[in-house]
Amino acid sequence: xxxxxxxxxxxxxxxxxxxxxxxxxxxxxxxxxxxxxxxxxxxxxxxxxxxxxxxxxxxxxxxxxxxxxxxxxxxxxxxxxxxxxxxxxxxxxxxxxxxxxxxxxxxxxxxxxxxxx
Amino acid sequence: xxxxxxxxxxxxxxxxxxxxxxxxxxxxxxxxxxxxxxxxxxxxxxxxxxxxxxxxxxxxxxxxxxxxxxxxxxxxxxxxxxxxxxxxxxxxxxxxxxxxxxxxxxxxxxxxxxxxxxxxxxxxxxxxxxxxxxxxxxxxxxx
Numbered sequence: 001x002x003x004x005x006x007x008x009x010x011x012x013x014x015x016x017x018x019x020x021x022x023x024x025x026x027x028x029x030x031x032x033x034x035x036x037x038x039x040x041x042x043x044x045x046x047x048x049x050x051x052x053x054x055x056x057x058x059x060x061x062x063x064x065x066x067x068x069x070x071x072x073x074x075x076x077x078x079x080x081x082x083x084x085x086x087x088x089x090x091x092x093x094x095x096x097x098x099x100x101x102x103x104x105x106x107x108x109x110x111x112x113x114x115x116x117x
Numbered sequence: 118x119x120x121x122x123x124x125x126x127x128x129x130x131x132x133x134x135x136x137x138x139x140x141x142x143x144x145x146x147x148x149x150x151x152x153x154x155x156x157x158x159x160x161x162x163x164x165x166x167x168x169x170x171x172x173x174x175x176x177x178x179x180x181x182x183x184x185x186x187x188x189x190x191x192x193x194x195x196x197x198x199x200x201x202x203x204x205x206x207x208x209x210x211x212x213x214x215x216x217x218x219x220x221x222x223x224x225x226x227x228x229x230x231x232x233x234x235x236x237x238x239x240x241x242x243x244x245x246x247x248x249x250x251x252x253x254x255x256x257x258x259x260x
Contacts, residue, residue, distance in 0.1 A: 078188035
């Protein structure tokens, strides 16, 4: 039971890590592959030219809202590997700590066999 | 929320999970069992630290990281320490479980308070040992 619970906990942490370190839904929205296509621009009509609008300043990229393993601007892959490895090893540490808990209360197999006889 | 902040939240949630797990599984062990566990943990930490630097030097000599690979060096150093620590800790626990087959009796009040205190010390040790992860998450965020 302990193994299945700890495995689920590690899975849960890994999923959270994968989703949120990628910036969550905002990263999906910024991904050009998943962005909805903009409506086609209307054909220019002849007539008086509209005054030129000043160009909007380009938005600065959010360094945390890019995919985890990226070539620039995002979280370095070493940090992700470090974090994931840290929790995997911590789970192993907790497993070692828990393995011998209540060891004196557990009946030995030989005792069970004797009682069954 | 960016990834760096989210990882910090996951880190704190993981620490709370660890604390609850340690209390849930080890409180019934009593004062004697928790004292043994805590000293096993401390000795494994000290032993891992003693062999960590020479092993890290050998590993980095083999990997030959570039000067701008600081994060890789930090990751390798942390991973190496944890692996050495786990190996020593597992060995110490196995040896203790084999050698110590008695449960030393204390007064029930002292037993409960002592169990809580040593569970707390163990959790504090785990928290302190994991501080490098928090430091990387706090200082590594660009800008």
